[in-house]
Amino acid sequence: MQNFRIFKQVPRLLFGEGSLSRINELLPIKNQKSDYYIYVIDDVLKNSTILSNIVIDEYDLIEWFPATKKEPSTIQVDELKNSILERKNNIMPLAIIGIGGGSTMDIAKAVSVMLCNEGSSRNYQGWDLVPNPGIYKIGVPTISGSGAEASRTAVLMGADRKFGINSDHSMFNAIIMDSTLIKSVPVDQRFYSGMDCYIHCVESLEGTMINELARGYADKALVLCDKVFLENGDDDMLMTASYMGGVSIVNSEVGICHALSYGLSIELDYRHGFANCVAFDVLDEYYGNHVVKFREMLKLHNIVIPKNVCKGMSEDSINRMIDMTLKMERPLTNALGKDWKNILTRNKIRELYLKM
Amino acid sequence: MQNFRIFKQVPRLLFGEGSLSRINELLPIKNQKSDYYIYVIDDVLKNSTILSNIVIDEYDLIEWFPATKKEPSTIQVDELKNSILERKNNIMPLAIIGIGGGSTMDIAKAVSVMLCNEGSSRNYQGWDLVPNPGIYKIGVPTISGSGAEASRTAVLMGADRKFGINSDHSMFNAIIMDSTLIKSVPVDQRFYSGMDCYIHCVESLEGTMINELARGYADKALVLCDKVFLENGDDDMLMTASYMGGVSIVNSEVGICHALSYGLSIELDYRHGFANCVAFDVLDEYYGNHVVKFREMLKLHNIVIPKNVCKGMSEDSINRMIDMTLKMERPLTNALGKDWKNILTRNKIRELYLKM
Numbered sequence: 001m002q003n004f005r006i007f008k009q010v011p012r013l014l015f016g017e018g019s020l021s022r023i024n025e026l027l028p029i030k031n032q033k034s035d036y037y038i039y040v041i042d043d044v045l046k047n048s049t050i051l052s053n054i055v056i057d058e059y060d061l062i063e064w065f066p067a068t069k070k071e072p073s074t075i076q077v078d079e080l081k082n083s084i085l086e087r088k089n090n091i092m093p094l095a096i097i098g099i100g101g102g103s104t105m106d107i108a109k110a111v112s113v114m115l116c117n118e119g120s121s122r123n124y125q126g127w128d129l130v131p132n133p134g135i136y137k138i139g140v141p142t143i144s145g146s147g148a149e150a151s152r153t154a155v156l157m158g159a160d161r162k163f164g165i166n167s168d169h170s171m172f173n174a175i176i177m178d179s180t181l182i183k184s185v186p187v188d189q190r191f192y193s194g195m196d197c198y199i200h201c202v203e204s205l206e207g208t209m210i211n212e213l214a215r216g217y218a219d220k221a222l223v224l225c226d227k228v229f230l231e232n233g234d235d236d237m238l239m240t241a242s243y244m245g246g247v248s249i250v251n252s253e254v255g256i257c258h259a260l261s262y263g264l265s266i267e268l269d270y271r272h273g274f275a276n277c278v279a280f281d282v283l284d285e286y287y288g289n290h291v292v293k294f295r296e297m298l299k300l301h302n303i304v305i306p307k308n309v310c311k312g313m314s315e316d317s318i319n320r321m322i323d324m325t326l327k328m329e330r331p332l333t334n335a336l337g338k339d340w341k342n343i344l345t346r347n348k349i350r351e352l353y354l355k356m
Numbered sequence: 357m358q359n360f361r362i363f364k365q366v367p368r369l370l371f372g373e374g375s376l377s378r379i380n381e382l383l384p385i386k387n388q389k390s391d392y393y394i395y396v397i398d399d400v401l402k403n404s405t406i407l408s409n410i411v412i413d414e415y416d417l418i419e420w421f422p423a424t425k426k427e428p429s430t431i432q433v434d435e436l437k438n439s440i441l442e443r444k445n446n447i448m449p450l451a452i453i454g455i456g457g458g459s460t461m462d463i464a465k466a467v468s469v470m471l472c473n474e475g476s477s478r479n480y481q482g483w484d485l486v487p488n489p490g491i492y493k494i495g496v497p498t499i500s501g502s503g504a505e506a507s508r509t510a511v512l513m514g515a516d517r518k519f520g521i522n523s524d525h526s527m528f529n530a531i532i533m534d535s536t537l538i539k540s541v542p543v544d545q546r547f548y549s550g551m552d553c554y555i556h557c558v559e560s561l562e563g564t565m566i567n568e569l570a571r572g573y574a575d576k577a578l579v580l581c582d583k584v585f586l587e588n589g590d591d592d593m594l595m596t597a598s599y600m601g602g603v604s605i606v607n608s609e610v611g612i613c614h615a616l617s618y619g620l621s622i623e624l625d626y627r628h629g630f631a632n633c634v635a636f637d638v639l640d641e642y643y644g645n646h647v648v649k650f651r652e653m654l655k656l657h658n659i660v661i662p663k664n665v666c667k668g669m670s671e672d673s674i675n676r677m678i679d680m681t682l683k684m685e686r687p688l689t690n691a692l693g694k695d696w697k698n699i700l701t702r703n704k705i706r707e708l709y710l711k712m
Binding site for chain 2: 004006007008009010011012013014015016019025026174177211212213215216217219220221224234236237239240243244251
C-alpha cells in the first residue's frame with residue numbers, strides 16, 4: 001500500500017461565462033465599517049474592463065501586481081504583507097482575491113498565508129511548513145494552464161532558489177472560472193500557459209506517485225488539451241483542463257521538465273510556462289510521444305521555441321541551474337524512482353541544458 | 357449566460373487500498389471525555405472485518421443500518437436522531453461516519469443535518485431548505501456507483517414520495533475511497549450499483565443543465581464505467597467512476613431514468629440501482645446508444661433484468677408511480693427542456709412503465 005496524501009480540493013467553484021459578476025456569492029459578508037477585501041490583480045488588466053464586474057468599496061485595497069515582469073518572489077510577498085498591515089493599522093482583511101495568471105494567484109495565496117504566520121515567506125518554502133490557516137481567499141484565473149487555481153502551491157523565487165509554499169492553508173477557499181476573462185490573452189501567452197497544463201498532465205501520468213483518482217483528472221485534462229491545441233476546443237475546455245490538471249498535480253507530482261525549468265527561470269528570468277516549453281522540447285528520452293505531440297501543437301500555433309539558450313552561459317550559471325534541478329527531489333523521485341540521483345547525474349542535467 | 361449553481365466539492369479525500377485505517381487523519385480530535393463519534397454502518401458488514409480497521413472507544417455509538425431491507429426513510433432518520441439524543445443526553449457527536457452504500461451514506465448525511473435542525477427530516481426534502489450546517493461527517497463507500505459520497509443529496513422515502521434533502525450542508529466533509537472495502541460485494545449488487553453511476557453520467561451528459569466542468573467529470577466517469585464493465589477495469593477505477601459521476605450529478609442533474617425509477621421504488625420497494633436498471637432498459641428513445649451499451653454490459657455480466665414488472669398492478673398503483681415521476685421537475689426539465697410536460701405526458705409515462 002502506497003500512502004497517498006489526503007487529496008485536497010477547492011470546496012466551491014463558480015463556472016461559466018460572466019460568473020465573475022457573481023463573486024459576492026462567494027465572499028464573506030462585511031459587517032463592520034473596517035471590514036475590507038484585498039484584490040491582487042495582474043497589472044496587464046489595468047486597462048481592461050475587469051473592475052466593472054466587481055463592486056469595490058472605498059475600504060477595499062487593490063494591488064496591481066506586475067506579473068509579466070518576472071516570477072513572483074518572497075521579497076514581494078513580504079513587502080506586500082507589511083504594506084497591507086501598515087495601511088490598515090494591522091486590521092486583517094476578510095478576504096483576498098487573486099485575479100490573474102499563476103503568478104498573481106500565487107501571490108494572493110502566499111499573502112493570505114503570511115498575514116496569519118510569523119516572519120518571512122521564505123521560511124515556509126517547502127512542504128507543509130505553515131502552522132496557521134490563512135485569510136479566506138478566492139482565485140480568479142485570467143489565463144489558463146498553471147493550475148494554480150486548484151493547487152496547494154504558491155511558487156516563489158527566493159534568494160537562490162525557486163520553490164513553492166506547499167500547504168493545505170495555501171489552497172483557495174473558492175475559485176471562479178469565467179472563460180470571458182481569458183479571451184483576450186495573446187496567442188503565445190495562451191500557448192505557453194496551456195502547455196504548463198499539458199506538461200503537468202504528462203508528468204503526473206508518467207510518474208510513480210499517482211493513484212487512479214489523480215489519473216482520472218490528468219487523463220481527462222490531457223484529452224481536453226488535445227482538443228484545445230490540436231482541434232477546435234473552446235475556452236471553457238481550456239479552463240476545465242487547467243483546473244483538472246491542477247487537481248491531478250496537487251495529488252501526484254510534477255517531473256523532470258519542471259525540475260529543469262526552474263533552473264531556466266532562476267538564471268534566465270524565463271517565465272514559468274515558457275521555461276517549461278524550452279525544457280520539454282529536449283525530453284524525448286523521458287516523455288517520448290508526448291513530446292512529439294507537443295511539437296505538433298507548436299507547429300499548428302506557429303510558436304517557435306528558441307534554441308541554444310544556454311550558449312555562452314558561464315560555468316557558474318550552469319552549475320547554479322544544475323543545483324536548482326537537484327533540489328527538486330520529490331518531482332525527480334516521481335519521474336525516475338528512488339534511484340533518480342544515479343540516473344539524472346550532474347553531467348546528464350548539463351547535457352540536457354546544453355541541448356535546449 | 358446560464359446561471360449555474362456554485363459547484364460544490366468534498367474538500368478532503370483519502371484514496372487507496374487500506375486507507376480506511378487512516379480515518380483518524382480526517383476525524384476531529386476528541387478533547388473531552390464526553391466527546392464521541394457515531395458510526396452508521398450497513399448491517400451486511402456486521403460479520404465482516406470492517407471494525408478491525410477503526411479504533412472505536414466506549415463512548416462512540418455504532419448503528420448497524422438495515423440498508424438491504426428497503427430504501428432509507430424519513431421515519432428512520434427521525435428515529436435515529438431521537439435515539440442518539442436520548443442515549444447521549446442531548447450531547448452532540450463530534451462526527452458522523454457513514455460506512456456502506458448510497459442508502460447508508462444518505463442516512464449518515466441526513467442524521468448529521470437533522471441533529472442541527474428542528475423538526476422532522478421530511479420538512480427538508482427538496483432543494484436548499486436546510487438552514488443550519490450539520491455535524492462534521494465522513495463518507496466511506498463499501499459499494500460503488502451511487503455517487504452519494506460526492507453528492508449534496510440524501511435521498512429518503514417519505515409518506516408518499518421518494519425525495520432528496522439537497523443542501524450544501526448535506527455534503528460530506530471528507531470521504532475515504534478504499535477499494536479493499538468493495539471487493540466482497542456480490543456480482544449483481546456491484547452491477548446494479550455500478551449502473552447507477554453509468555446512468556448518472558448518461559443523464560448528466562445528455563441533459564441541458566451541464567457545463568464543461570461537469571461534463572469533464574461525467575465524460576471521464578463514463579469512460580471508466582466502460583473499462584470496468586466491458587473490459588478489465590479494476591476496483592480503483594470503479595471507485596473513481598462513482599466519485600466523478602457523483603460530482604457531475606451534484607453540478608448538473610439526473611434525467612428520465614431516475615424520475616421513472618423513483619416510482620418503481622415507491623410501489624415495488626425496488627432498491628435504487630436495480631430500479632434504475634429496470635427503467636433504463638426501456639429508454640432507447642431518449643438515451644439510444646447508451647442503452648445498447650448497457651445491454652452489452654448486462655450480457656457480459658449475466659444479469660437478467662425482469663420484464664412485465666408492472667403487470668397486474670392496480671390502476672391506483674400506476675397512478676401513484678406517474679404522480680411520483682411528475683414530481684421530478686428538475687430532472688425532467690434537464691432531460692427534455694422547459695416544455696417537458698407536453699412531451700412526457702401521463703400517457704407516455706404509463707406507456708413506459710408498462711414496457712418495463
